[in-house]
Amino acid sequence: MKFVQPQVYLIAESRVDPAQLKEMMGALGEKTALDWLSKAESASKSDGELLTEVAGRICYKSFGVGLNPNVTKIRGTSREYLENTLAKGDGSIFEHSTCTFAFLNVSRVFTHELVRHRVGVAISQESLRYVRPTSLGFWLPPEFEGKKKEVKAIVENIEDNYASLEKAYDWNRMNFDAKKRITSALRRIAPDGMATSIIWTANHRTIRHVIAMRTAESAEAEIRYVFDKVARMMKERFPLIYQDFESIDLPDKTKVWRPKYVKV
Ligand SMILES: Cc1cc2nc3c(=O)[nH]c(=O)nc-3n(C[C@H](O)[C@H](O)[C@H](O)COP(=O)(O)OP(=O)(O)OC[C@H]3O[C@@H](n4cnc5c(N)ncnc54)[C@H](O)[C@@H]3O)c2cc1C
Numbered sequence: 001m002k003f004v005q006p007q008v009y010l011i012a013e014s015r016v017d018p019a020q021l022k023e024m025m026g027a028l029g030e031k032t033a034l035d036w037l038s039k040a041e042s043a044s045k046s047d048g049e050l051l052t053e054v055a056g057r058i059c060y061k062s063f064g065v066g067l068n069p070n071v072t073k074i075r076g077t078s079r080e081y082l083e084n085t086l087a088k089g090d091g092s093i094f095e096h097s098t099c100t101f102a103f104l105n106v107s108r109v110f111t112h113e114l115v116r117h118r119v120g121v122a123i124s125q126e127s128l129r130y131v132r133p134t135s136l137g138f139w140l141p142p143e144f145e146g147k148k149k150e151v152k153a154i155v156e157n158i159e160d161n162y163a164s165l166e167k168a169y170d171w172n173r174m175n176f177d178a179k180k181r182i183t184s185a186l187r188r189i190a191p192d193g194m195a196t197s198i199i200w201t202a203n204h205r206t207i208r209h210v211i212a213m214r215t216a217e218s219a220e221a222e223i224r225y226v227f228d229k230v231a232r233m234m235k236e237r238f239p240l241i242y243q244d245f246e247s248i249d250l251p252d253k254t255k256v257w258r259p260k261y262v263k264v
Pocket of ligand 1: 116117118119209213214218220
């Protein structure tokens with residue numbers, strides 16, 4: 001066995017096609033909309049925020065005064081615009097842009113909690129029916145501080161028992177389907193804490209919600225650790241979408257992240 005640390009990678013995010021976006025804005029509102037676009041593009045830190053704002057502004061055609069006779073003034077900056085949307089709770093525009101994360105070395109405890117979030121997500125999880133582990137990875141929660149040796153002995157014991165049961169089967173004579181069935185049966189004796197991996201795609205409305213729920217002080221240690229990392233990445237990469245999130249330090253060096261605008 002080896003002790004591991006959960007890892008978080010932001011492996012993909014929504015991108016705009018600048019040429020198509022420009023063509024579309026020209027078709028929609030000629031010079032007014034094109035002027036807005038060139039200002040917004042140069043001020044924007046990420047495509048995700050630009051896409052979200054375009055989606056929002058199309059609702060009232062509020063790329064500039066004059067495009068919609070009912071609109072007599074517009075919010076000037078992207079920060080103001082997105083903050084107003086968050087404050088009003090017009091959360092659906094935050095569904096247009098998504099991020100894809102790879103969470104590695106996370107436990108089955110973590111993945112089980114993560115997949116409870118159903119809305120606005122896509123999930124692909126390592127199949128422990130198909131993947132037969134050759135050794136166990138294990139993250140040591142802070143609660144086991146000072147108990148590393150004891151935990152190691154327990155996990156190694158499970159690993160030994162797993163290996164001896166595994167050896168009782170003649171894997172070389174099995175077809176793939178039989179291997180899958182036995183691998184699936186064997187995983188039942190592996191601990192919930194065994195390290196595995198999952199790819200998680202979610203839109204920003206969902207990411208905001210999950211950060212708030214899963215970095216709460218009462219949330220489980222591992223998911224709090226992972227979503228603290230997610231929150232820091234999102235604040236850095238999408239400062240406007242996450243502008244209302246504030247953090248409070250916890251003794252285990254993670255943070256509780258609370259949005260001013262809840263249930264966006
Ligand atoms: C600290 C903590 C402790 C927990 N303890 C337990 C526990 O002991 N036992 C347990 O079973 N679970 C527990 N959970 C899981 C929790 O109950 C939720 O299942 C999980 O957090 C998913 O959140 P969500 O319901 O907001 O769903 P999401 O899928 O994230 O949905 C987002 C939002 O969409 C809306 N929505 C989603 N689905 C529907 C629907 N079908 N109908 C109407 N509106 C919908 C809701 O507004 C919801 O908040 C815990 C979670 C936390 C954070």
